[in-house]
Amino acid sequence: MSLAFDKVILFGDSITQYAYNQDIGFCLGPAMQNIYTRKFDVIQRGxxxxxxxxxxxxxxxxxxxxxxxxxxxxxxxxFFGTNDSVIPEATQHVPILRYKDNLRKIVSSAEQAGARVVIVGPGPYNHHQWIIGRNEERAAERTTLRAREYCDAAIEVAKELNVAVVPMWHLIMADLGWKEGDPVHGLAELPAENPLTSYLNDGLHYFGKAYLVEFENVIRAIKESYPELDPASVSEKLPTWDKLTSPDVLKSALE
Incomplete structure (x- = not known):
């Protein structure tokens, strides 16, 4: 059917759930919908x-x-791993080996259904923002170094399975100018004033700046790994308005 739209699924945790909250500025969800307008339906499952x-x-x-x-x-x-990466004593924790195995199972299910997959690895964490309104024990459940480990695990699985990957820890840190060997922003022992505050609205979830990094790199990954899904390569549904020279043109297109 001409109006049966195939789909892009955004599947993840709260960072995916909040990816339509335009109070924070640029959002991943609307950006994905916009770039695939009249091409695919973009479905949020966060x-x-x-x-x-x-x-x-x-x-x-x-x-x-x-x-x-x-x-x-x-x-x-x-996009999972942000909650998996909490310390083992915390209820949301998933050991890194099981996290990797879970990613393998998710990719397998998607590929069996004929879908391509982009794995998004967890982004950085800023202790000094997250602790606001929380006790020290709760804030200490997370560290940016553990988030990096899970991001690296996502990279490893993606390479193993030959699927696209968007490693948010590395991408955000690079975007703010961090280089390997520099002090790692977001650690409890380092200054509270650091560049992550413009990317993370509470130390964990994203401001528009971080969603822009995610969006640009998801689209880049699609273009490089799945060129048939490049928005520029996917045809729009139905003729453009200037081609509708008579009702029969649209009727024919709808058949």
């Missing part, structure tokens, strides 16, 4: 607080829900 253990339980149901006789999932942008 669940605050969830980790990759939860994702594995959900992925087949999500795929089943979004797959019909006339509409398929073309791409899944999978």
């Amino acid at each position: 669940f605050g607080g969830y980790n990759s253990d939860h994702a594995v339980l959900m992925v087949d149901k999500i795929i089943q829900q979004e797959t019909t006789l006339t509409s398929k999932i073309k791409l899944m942008v999978v």
Whole structure:
């Protein structure tokens, strides 16, 4: 059917759930919808607080829900690991080996459904922002170094499975000018005033600046790894208005 739109699924935790909150400026969700307008439907499936253990339980149901006789999932942008990376004593924790195995299972489910996959690795964490309104014990459940480890694990799985990856820890840190060997912004023992405050609105979730980094690199990954899904290569649904020289043109296109 001419109006059966295939889909892009944004699948993740709260950072994906909040990716449509335009109070913070630029947002991933509307940007993805805009670039695929009249081409694919972009579906948000973000669940605050969830980790990759939860994702594995959900992925087949999500795929089943979004797959019909006339509409398929073309791409899944999978962004878990931020909650997995909390310390082992915290309830959201998933050990890194199981996190990697969970990513493998999610990719396998998506690929069996005919979808391409972009894995997004966790971004940095800023202790001094996150502790505001929280006790020290809760704030200490996370560190940016653990987030980096899980981001690196996501990179490893993506390379192993030959799927695209967007390593947000490295991309945000590079965007703010950090280089390997520099002090790592966001650690509790380093100054509270640091460049991460313009990327993270509470030390964990994203401001528009971070969503822009994610969006630009997701699109870059698509162009490089899945050129058939490059927005510039996907045809729009139905003729442009100037081609509608008679009602029959549209009627024919709708058949």
